[in-house]
Structure formats: structure tokens, C-alpha cells
Amino acid sequence: MFKTILLLLPALWSAAGSASALEITSVAPGRGVPDTRVVLTGGPFTAQSRIYLGEQYVPPLQLLPRQMDFIVPAVPPGSYSLTVQDDIDMALQPVLFEVLAPPPQIAAIEPRNLDFCADRAGRSVRVEGRHFLPATQLLLNGTVVGSRFLDAGALEFDLPELPAGVYGVEARNPDGTASLPHSLWINSLPEISTVEQGDDFVNHYEMLIHGKNFFFNSILVVRETDRAAGGMGTRQTTYYAHRNAPLPVPSNLPAAGEQLRYADCHTLVYLRYPSNFQEKELTLQVINPDGKKTEPYVVTMP
Known part of the structure; x- marks a missing residue:
């Protein structure tokens, strides 16, 4: 009887170790742009559990025994190894998480209303938003217009001579992602x-x-x-x-x-x-x- 118990102990210890092994069972979503909220399940997670996206530590937003939430940090687009580790263990199966390039966003156009016969200085239009790149293009009713990159939040272009009416302005990044169009008015009221x-x-x-x-x-x-x-x-x-x-x-x-x-x-x-x-x-x-x-x-x- 005593010999049987001794033989069972290693198996029990092995089973206990296997039950407590740190693991990742799901990641939702499996891809996203910076600022996306991601839910990671698995565990068991503790106060010492840390999330790494590639080599970058990402603080959790929410920590539960079987769930951790985090926000995708501002890192270059690409595939990253997503792992969880604590003081004594690391998740056995790290998963790949794809960080996508954020699409450009237009927040405002200044001015939004231009006179038909505005002079050259009065035809300069500033487009403000987010996620603009040096190679970002501006489109006016679907046609590319020459523009100037100021920074990640601002572009400028000179309005060409066009008939009076309403035109849609949108930004398009090199990867093909585009903003929603914003309206620009050319006013012909004398x-x-x-x-x-x-x-x-x-x-x-x-x-x-x-x-x-x-x-x-x-x-x-x-x-x-x-x-x-x-x-x-x-x-x-x-x-x-x-x-x-x-x-x-x-x-x-x-x-x-x-x-x-x-x-x-x-x-x-x-x-x-x-x-x-x-x-x-x-x-x-x-x-x-x-x-x-x-x-x-x-x-x-x-």
C-alpha cells in the first residue's frame, strides 16, 4: 500500500504542474491597429503576469484569473509574438498578433468654404487629422491633388480652379487605407x-x-x-x-x-x-x- 502511494505521488505532482501551467487559449481580435482593445484568455493570471508584444511590455487594462485586456501600443505595422509571463513561468504557446497600419483620419478642413474667385493665398486648404504619412495622398472627388505633408496631423493643398459646388476631400495612405471624405464647398454667391x-x-x-x-x-x-x-x-x-x-x-x-x-x-x-x-x-x-x-x-x- 505504501509503495503504491509513493508511485502515485510523481504522477500527481505532474498533473498539478500541468494544471497550473501558464497558457494563452484565445486572443480577440487577432489583429488590429494601435489603440485597439484586445481580450486575452487563458491563465492562470496573477498580479505578476506581464504581457509582451514582441519585446515591448504592455500594461494590462484588466486582470482576472482567466482574462487580461490590453491596448495595442503604437508600434510599426507587422506580426509580433504575443506572450505572457510571470516571475516563474512563460506561456507555453505564444501567439502571433498582427499590428495593422492605422488608416488616416480627417478631423477638420480649414477653410471649409472658399469663394469661387479666391486668390492664390485664399485657395490654400489645411487638412487636419491623424495618421498622415509623408507619402499620404489627398483626393478631391476621387482625383489626386498635389499636397504638402506638414506632420502626422496636418496636410495642405492648393485648391485648383473648379466650378462652384460641393467636393469630397479624403486622405489615402500608401497601403491603400483611406479616410472618410469630408465636404469642401466652393461658393459662387456674388x-x-x-x-x-x-x-x-x-x-x-x-x-x-x-x-x-x-x-x-x-x-x-x-x-x-x-x-x-x-x-x-x-x-x-x-x-x-x-x-x-x-x-x-x-x-x-x-x-x-x-x-x-x-x-x-x-x-x-x-x-x-x-x-x-x-x-x-x-x-x-x-x-x-x-x-x-x-x-x-x-x-x-x-
């Missing part, structure tokens, strides 16, 4: 900021209309008191750029020579032939081909 008198001639003068988002084929509408109606009515005349005004009255009136010239998207030149050079109240409005128009602008001029 606006009159100031009106001044330009050169004077014998029977007419230049009226310089300054603002933004004027087109080559913009229309100017001028409303003024109709002196032919005894000063009681209002005369409205429409001027098309580079075309003489349609005459609302007989051609012997001064309006016959009036016309509108497009200088650039910030300036229209209205050649005005007044019946006399006494100042009067004029109401101006610019209308673009797409129907967008300025607020009425009131000015006092001959």
Missing part, C-alpha cells in the same frame, strides 16, 4: 462690397463695382428714378457683360451707349451715360448665370 466712380469722360463715366464671385457673363440690373415719367416711376435696365444694354426707352436717350465690362471676378466696370451729372440714388444688383445674385446695393452717383 457680393458687392464697394462702388466708386472711375474715369470721367465728356458725356459718361466709369462706375467701378467691387466685390467677389463675378462671372464673365454676369448681369447687372440698375434701378433708378424715371425722369421721363415725371420722376414718379422707376426705370430698370439690365446690362450683359460686353454687350450694349437693351434700351427700355427710345434710342435717343443716354442709355444708348451704356454697357457692362468684366474686369475680373472682383470687378465689373459699368459705363454710364447719365442725362445730367446731378447725383441720384441708384440701386445695383449683380446676377450670375446660375441665378445667384447679390443683395441690392444702393449708391448715390450721377
